Amino acid sequence: AAAGLCPCRALLSRWVGPLRALCGSLRGLATGPETHFGFQTVTEEERREKIYHVFESVAEKYDVMNDSMSLGIHRVWKDILMHKMNPSPGTLLLDVAGGTGDIAFRFINYVRAARERQLQRKLRHHQNLSWQEIAESYQEDTLNSLGDSQVVVCDINKEMLKVGKQKAAHLGYSEGLSWVVGNAEELPFDDDKFDVYTIAFGIRNVTRMDLALQEAYRVLKPGGRFLCLEFSHVNNPLLSRLYDLYSFQVIPVLGQVIAGDWKSYQYLVESIRRFPPQEEWKAMIEDAGFFKVDYQNLNSGIVAIHSGFKL
Amino acid sequence: EQEEEEGEEEERYYQLYPGHIPTTPLQKVLLAAGSAVMALYDPYRHDMVAVLGETTGCLALPSLRDKMKHHPEGYRILQERPRIRLSTLDMGRLRGLPDGTLGREYIRFLEDNKVSPDTRMPPKFVDDEELAYVIQRYREVHDLMHTLLGMPTNMLGEVVVKWFEAVQTGLPMCVLGAVFGPVRLSTRKLQVLATELVPWAIRSGRNASFVLNVYYEQRWEQSVESLREEIGIFPPP
Numbered sequence: 001a002a003a004g005l006c007p008c009r010a011l012l013s014r015w016v017g018p019l020r021a022l023c024g025s026l027r028g029l030a031t032g033p034e035t036h037f038g039f040q041t042v043t044e045e046e047r048r049e050k051i052y053h054v055f056e057s058v059a060e061k062y063d064v065m066n067d068s069m070s071l072g073i074h075r076v077w078k079d080i081l082m083h084k085m086n087p088s089p090g091t092l093l094l095d096v097a098g099g100t101g102d103i104a105f106r107f108i109n110y111v112r113a114a115r116e117r118q119l120q121r122k123l124r125h126h127q128n129l130s131w132q133e134i135a136e137s138y139q140e141d142t143l144n145s146l147g148d149s150q151v152v153v154c155d156i157n158k159e160m161l162k163v164g165k166q167k168a169a170h171l172g173y174s175e176g177l178s179w180v181v182g183n184a185e186e187l188p189f190d191d192d193k194f195d196v197y198t199i200a201f202g203i204r205n206v207t208r209m210d211l212a213l214q215e216a217y218r219v220l221k222p223g224g225r226f227l228c229l230e231f232s233h234v235n236n237p238l239l240s241r242l243y244d245l246y247s248f249q250v251i252p253v254l255g256q257v258i259a260g261d262w263k264s265y266q267y268l269v270e271s272i273r274r275f276p277p278q279e280e281w282k283a284m285i286e287d288a289g290f291f292k293v294d295y296q297n298l299n300s301g302i303v304a305i306h307s308g309f310k311l
Numbered sequence: 312e313q314e315e316e317e318g319e320e321e322e323r324y325y326q327l328y329p330g331h332i333p334t335t336p337l338q339k340v341l342l343a344a345g346s347a348v349m350a351l352y353d354p355y356r357h358d359m360v361a362v363l364g365e366t367t368g369c370l371a372l373p374s375l376r377d378k379m380k381h382h383p384e385g386y387r388i389l390q391e392r393p394r395i396r397l398s399t400l401d402m403g404r405l406r407g408l409p410d411g412t413l414g415r416e417y418i419r420f421l422e423d424n425k426v427s428p429d430t431r432m433p434p435k436f437v438d439d440e441e442l443a444y445v446i447q448r449y450r451e452v453h454d455l456m457h458t459l460l461g462m463p464t465n466m467l468g469e470v471v472v473k474w475f476e477a478v479q480t481g482l483p484m485c486v487l488g489a490v491f492g493p494v495r496l497s498t499r500k501l502q503v504l505a506t507e508l509v510p511w512a513i514r515s516g517r518n519a520s521f522v523l524n525v526y527y528e529q530r531w532e533q534s535v536e537s538l539r540e541e542i543g544i545f546p547p548p
Contacts, residue, residue, distance in 0.1 A: 249337050257345035260358050262332055262435070 035207060038270030047207050052157060054264045055099070055205075059159035061259040062100050063167075068254050069265075075102075077303050078200060081229045082106045084296070084305060085196060089115040089147025094194040094219060096184050096212075097202020098153035099160030101167055108173055111149040118147065146176045152194075154182040184212040189219045196220075200229040204275040213288035220310045226290055232297070232304035233277040239300050247272070278304050327440045330433045339366045342436065351491060354466075358432055364484035365436040365446060371482045372442040378521050379445065385524035392444055393528050395428045395451040405531055413538055414531030417458045424464040428454060448523060449480065455527050459539060460512070461547040466492065467500050471508045478516030480523075507548045519543035 037047050058065065066074045081103070087093065089111050095103045126134050155161050161179050168177060182188045184199070184206045197216045206212045216226050234240040247269040255265025276284065278295050281304075285293045290308030297304050325333055334342065343366040350359040379385030393399070405414035421427065431450040437443040453472070460475060462468035470492040477485035493501055519542045530538060539546065 249335065250341060253338055253341040253345055256342060256362065257349050257359065260356075 036274050038267040038274070044207050050267075051205050051207075054267055055157045056159045057261055058259060058264050059099070059157070059163045061261075062160070062163065063102075065255065065259055065265070068258055069251055073299070074201075077229060077298055078102050078106055080298060081198070081200060081227060081305055082110050084307070085110075085198070085225070085227055087111055087114070087149065087196065089118060089149050091149050091195045092193070093149070093151040093196045093198065094154060094187075094189070095151055096154050096182075096187070096197065096199045096216070097156070097205065098198075098200070099155045099157065099164055099202075101153055101164035101173075103198055103200050104151045104153045104164075104177060105168070105171065105173055107149070107151045108146065108176060111146055111176075115145060115147040115149075150176045150178070152178045152180055152189075154180045154184075154187065154189075156181065156183045184215060186211070187215045187219055191218050192221045193219050194221060194224060196225050196227065198227045198229070201231070203228055203230055204271050210284065210288070213285060213290075217289045217310055222310055224310045226285065226306075226308040226310070228281075228285075228306040230281075230304060230306070231272040231275060232281070232295075232301050234301040235297075236300045239302075243302060278306075281306055327438065328434075328443050330435055331437075331440075331443070332435045333438065334366075334436050339369075339436065342366045347487065351494075354495065357430075360484065360488065361432040361434075361450070362436065363487070364482060365434050367483040367487075368437070368442075368446060371480060372437065372439075372445055375449070375480055375482075375521075375523065376442055376445050379523055382521065382524040384526050385521070388448065388523070388526055389441070389444070393526070394447075395455075395528070397427060397429050400428070408532060411534045411536065412531065413455075413458070413527065413533050413535055416535050417455060417531075420454065420458045424457075426454065426464060445523070449476075449482070452523060452527065456522065459522075459535065459542070459544055460515070466496060467504060467508075470496070470504065471512050474509050474512040475516045478513055479519065479521065511545060511548055515544045518545065 033043055034041055035044050035047050036042070037050050042050065055062075070077075085107075087107060087110060091111065093104075093107050095107070098104055122137075123134070126137070153161070153164060155164070158181060161181060165179055168174065180188065184202070185208050197220050199212075199216075203209055203212060213226075220226065234243050251269050252262045252266045255268075256262040259265070275281070278297070278301065282293050282295055285306055285308045289310070291311045293306065293308040295304050295306045327333075342362055346359040346362040346366065349356055350363055353359075376389070379389050402418065405418050408415040410416075428451060431447070431453075434443040434446050437446055453476075456472050456476065457464065457468065460472055462471050470489060473485050473488040473492055476482070477489045493504060496504065522542065525538075525542065536546075
């Protein structure tokens with residue numbers, strides 16, 4: 001009986017109910033000292049601690065689990081994000097909650113390819129220069145294969161960064177890449193520094209998302225772009241039921257079998273349900289001062305890319 | 312409440328014991344399949360063997376519990392719930408016991424094979440608190456089985472113990488382990504296994520009284536031989 005009322009549901013927190021009802025009551029709770037951890041109610045400090053432990057324990061198997069859970073599709077989502085960003089050489093990117101480096105490595109590949117095309121175009125135009133002049137300009141440019149582009153990977157969790165650095169060493173990424181420990185709610189960077197700010201599958205783990213948005217606004221240069229790739233809400237009712245079934249029945253099992261950790265993946269699927277839907281998230285981004293805020297649904301809303309500009 | 316049924320999420324706060332993770336039947340099936348595959352793929356994933364045991368044991372565990380209930384010593388074990396771990400064992404005292412006693416040989420087994428009773432995983436997916444204890448007891452007694460059967464912890468020894476346990480308990484996980492474990496053995500070992508060890512393990516298993524009904528903690532001073540005779544385990548080949 002009590003389970004039918006929204007506030008009671010949120011407070012009791014043991015009744016798991018429809019997404020919308022949860023999100024409504026959640027918004028009220030998220031700003032107070034009490035907040036949610038998946039479907040549990042905890043204080044903000046407890047939440048930060050619990051989430052830190054979740055990522056500490058999943059760090060080693062993070063990439064394997066991503067591939068298993070999404071059947072490799074997460075790679076496509078991240079590629080789409082990069083194409084949407086379309087960075088040109090010379091871009092300075094801040095990738096927050098970038099942990100294991102997926103976005104950073106894609107960025108480097110993208111600008112490297114863009115830089116090569118740029119150089120080729122330049123060479124084609126150098127029809128009237130002497131061989132000496134061409135060779136000299138070519139030499140300068142090859143030393144600058146990224147065209148001064150840089151990406152800073154910032155993550156609150158040292159284990160995730162450790163895995164990211166190991167991956168970078170293994171895959172041969174070194175130029176234009178930095179790793180920084182930092183909290184999205186309080187970034188260790190100066191104002192107006194970055195051209196692009198990305199946060200891929202990270203914002204839902206931030207306890208004060210409003211502060212993270214304010215920080216994003218602060219560190220971006222005027223004209224800078226905010227891009228967020230995150231699990232969102234599925235509109236299609238049939239797909240939604242299948243997605244719920246898969247999320248709650250299969251994913252924790254995969255977590256137990258592959259990573260030996262049921263609880264972290266239970267948290268993951270619950271935290272997805274707790275995240276605001278597309279329009280609400282868009283409103284929050286606008287509240288932080290961003291303009292031209294828009295979103296693009298991928299796979300009917302399983303994932304959404306939100307974009308905004310600091311003007 | 313219709314909304315909750317449609318939600319298909321389990322009541323996470325209905326924890327029956329610390330570490331309990333309630334699971335739906337579908338999840339149990341998926342876990343059983345996944346853990347079986349993973350256990351075969353990576354034999355070092357002992358946690359997967361444990362999970363397989365828990366998810367497939369729903370029929371066997373109640374009958375094991377009943378066997379314990381209807382036996383005086385087994386009943387006492389269910390009441391008192393003894394645990395075999397480094398903190399409850401008096402290692403010094405056991406080491407000081409004469410050779411050939413259960414306590415001394417058990418310690419020798421632990422040291423020779425470099426294992427510890429504390430590495431046994433606590434149950435997570437058993438949906439009954441008493442049955443969770445039964446499976447926990449089975450896990451903790453496993454090392455004592457090794458001692459009584461005189462089998463080391465290499466692949467061959469483990470398979471032999473699994474055959475014995477399969478006959479004794481009927482747990483599907485033991486049966487699967489007994490049947491699929493030998494897959495990774497060399498032909499020479501397989502031969503020894505098939506001709507000598509397995510028949511002996513089966514005969515002992517059938518002849519012996521139920522091993523979970525023995526209050527081992529009260530029998531450290533008893534000699535291994537006399538305990539074997541009492542239970543009905545034939546001397547190892």
